[in-house]
Amino acid sequence: MMTLTRPLPSWINLEALLPYIGTLLLILGASTAFPQVLSLDYLTQQLQIAAFLGVLATGATIVILLGHIDLSVPWTLNGAAIVATAMAGSGNAALIALAIPAAILFGAAVGAVNGLGVTILRIPSMVWTLAINSILLGLAVLNTGGFNPRGESSALMSWLATGSIAGLPVSFLFWMAVSLALALVMTRSGFGRYLRSIGYNEKAVYLSGVSTRSVVVGAFVIAGVCSALGGVLLAGYANQAYQSMGDPFLLPTIAAVVIGGTSILGGCGGLFGTIGGVLFITILNSVLSVAQISDAWRSIIFGAIILAMLLFQTLRRGGRT
Numbered sequence: 001m002m003t004l005t006r007p008l009p010s011w012i013n014l015e016a017l018l019p020y021i022g023t024l025l026l027i028l029g030a031s032t033a034f035p036q037v038l039s040l041d042y043l044t045q046q047l048q049i050a051a052f053l054g055v056l057a058t059g060a061t062i063v064i065l066l067g068h069i070d071l072s073v074p075w076t077l078n079g080a081a082i083v084a085t086a087m088a089g090s091g092n093a094a095l096i097a098l099a100i101p102a103a104i105l106f107g108a109a110v111g112a113v114n115g116l117g118v119t120i121l122r123i124p125s126m127v128w129t130l131a132i133n134s135i136l137l138g139l140a141v142l143n144t145g146g147f148n149p150r151g152e153s154s155a156l157m158s159w160l161a162t163g164s165i166a167g168l169p170v171s172f173l174f175w176m177a178v179s180l181a182l183a184l185v186m187t188r189s190g191f192g193r194y195l196r197s198i199g200y201n202e203k204a205v206y207l208s209g210v211s212t213r214s215v216v217v218g219a220f221v222i223a224g225v226c227s228a229l230g231g232v233l234l235a236g237y238a239n240q241a242y243q244s245m246g247d248p249f250l251l252p253t254i255a256a257v258v259i260g261g262t263s264i265l266g267g268c269g270g271l272f273g274t275i276g277g278v279l280f281i282t283i284l285n286s287v288l289s290v291a292q293i294s295d296a297w298r299s300i301i302f303g304a305i306i307l308a309m310l311l312f313q314t315l316r317r318g319g320r321t
Contacts, residue, residue: 015261015269018312019276022305023283030287037290044169048162050282051171052233054275056249057256058179059226061274062186062219064257067199067266068118068125070223073230073253074246075136076110080228081241082140085151096154103228110136111224115217140243148243153236161236171233178226183271191215199266255306256281 030037056073063070080103087099110132117128143149153161163170186192194215197205206212230249235241260277262269284305288298 016273016276018261019259019273019280023276023280026280026283026287030290034287034290037287040167044164044167046279046282046286047172048169049286050278051169051175052230052237053249053252053256053282054172054175054278055178055226055233056230056253057260057274057278058175058182058271059223060253061257061260061262061269061271062182062195062226063125063223064254064262064264065195065199065266065269066216066219067202068216068219069254069264070114070129070220070227071126071250072110072114072129072133072136073223073227074244074250075133075140076107076224076227077231077234077246077249078140078241078244079110079136079231080104080106081231081235081245082143082149082151084157084232085153085235085241086149087151088154088157089151099154100156100232103232104225107224107226107228107231108221109224110227111221112217114224115220118220119213119216144243146243149241151241153239157232157236158239159236161233171237174229174233178229179271179275182222186270191218195219196267199263199268201267252281258310259306 027037036042056077060070060073083106084099084103087095087102090096114125114129114132117123117132118125121128140149159170160174161171165173186195194205194210194212197210198212198215202212227246231241231246234245238245256277257269257274258264258277259280260269260273260275262273284302285298288301293301
């Protein structure tokens with residue numbers, strides 16, 4: 001009798017599992033010298049911190065799967081935070097209620113501009129999004145005069161960033177909800193299938209009759225919305241927006257995606273691995289901080305571990321070709 005077996009989902013592979021294994025080893029190794037690393041309070045705090053990076057990396061994964069990259073994350077985040085806190089601190093009930101939707105709309109608009117610039121003008125995404133990031137920086141400085149923007153977070157923004165439900169941070173649950181929603185889109189819709197296909201071979205997908213332009217623009221819009229949501233969470237955590245609040249997140253965002261097994265060339269990877277990459281980077285930064293490692297050595301260790309994991313992925317993929 002013939003038996004049929006279903007293939008494993010594409011996200012169940014060594015590249016996706018590696019950051020989870022690395023995170024577990026980091027925690028267990030650090031606990032031998034710092035037992036507090038295993039405490040519930042510590043781990044819960046790390047989940048809260050990871051959520052800020054996680055929301056950004058979720059959007060970045062969508063774009064990188066296409067073989068593109070979004071370098072406008074820092075000031076899309078900053079701009080959304082400035083918009084949200086300005087409206088939330090206005091004292092007007094209607095504006096306060098619209099603070100988060102306005103931030104999301106801002107992120108979507110930036111994403112649309114990025115997508116249209118890449119698809120219509122055919123400018124490489126790295127160059128276009130870096131230029132957009134610079135323009136957003138300049139607009140923010142013109143708006144604030146170079147000082148920290150005025151305004152404060154709303155009660156909802158603060159709750160999303162610092163609240164808890166059943167002992168779990170709301171920010172972590174929010175990140176998981178965003179990841180689940182996008183995972184369903186990627187696995188249950190034509191958009192998700194075309195996303196990976198374009199990453200493999202955009203020309204072939206275009207010749208098959210698919211509107212690749214709309215898929216690329218849609219992916220950049222999603223990334224812009226995720227960057228804006230990251231700004232909302234960070235502003236809620238700090239109770240304000242401040243200059244350059246998004247700058248430290250650019251490289252960790254890209255690193256989390258690639259460490260999670262998503263190819264920088266596109267077409268391979270997924271959100272499951274990205275979640276592991278975010279957790280790995282968050283725990284690594286925390287352990288190095290707890291160990292009171294100097295900034296210089298922390299940078300060296302952080303970079304060496306990331307390069308080692310990327311080298312492993314490259315060698316493993318090369319062995320399959």
